[in-house]
Amino acid sequence: xxxxxxxxxxxxxxxxxxxxxxxxxxxxxxxxxxxxxxxxxxxxxxxxxxxxxxxxxxxxxxxxxxxxxxxxxxxxxxxxxxxxxxxxxxxxxxxxxxxxxxxxx
Numbered sequence: 351x352x353x354x355x356x357x358x359x360x361x362x363x364x365x366x367x368x369x370x371x372x373x374x375x376x377x378x379x380x381x382x383x384x385x386x387x388x389x390x391x392x393x394x395x396x397x398x399x400x401x402x403x404x405x406x407x408x409x410x411x412x413x414x415x416x417x418x419x420x421x422x423x424x425x426x427x428x429x430x431x432x433x434x435x436x437x438x439x440x441x442x443x444x445x446x447x448x449x450x451x452x453x454x455x
Contacts, residue, residue, distance in 0.1 A: 366392070370392040372427075375428050
């Protein structure tokens with residue numbers, strides 16, 4: 351579980367918005383490709399919704415290999431040299447695509 355305040359109520363999930371307010375960073379890693387990506391929790395919330403990090407892990411897949419099973423997602427506080435060298439993936443736009451679905455009868 352992420353670094354949560356000491357007095358966090360039991361049964362209340364630690365969501366992406368809580369992580370943003372606490373200054374945490376989301377790290378999503380593919381165990382198959384060994385690729386790490388860093389995201390701001392607020393931008394992940396725009397795409398996935400205000401869910402816990404466990405739900406993020408279940409909803410994303412690797413861009414390179416397409417795997418869902420080997421995804422690891424965690425929230426953390428960046429400190430020291432790591433805080434300076436992190437390159438974030440930034441949300442540019444959300445585009446809805448209309449597709450025609452045909453059915454033979």
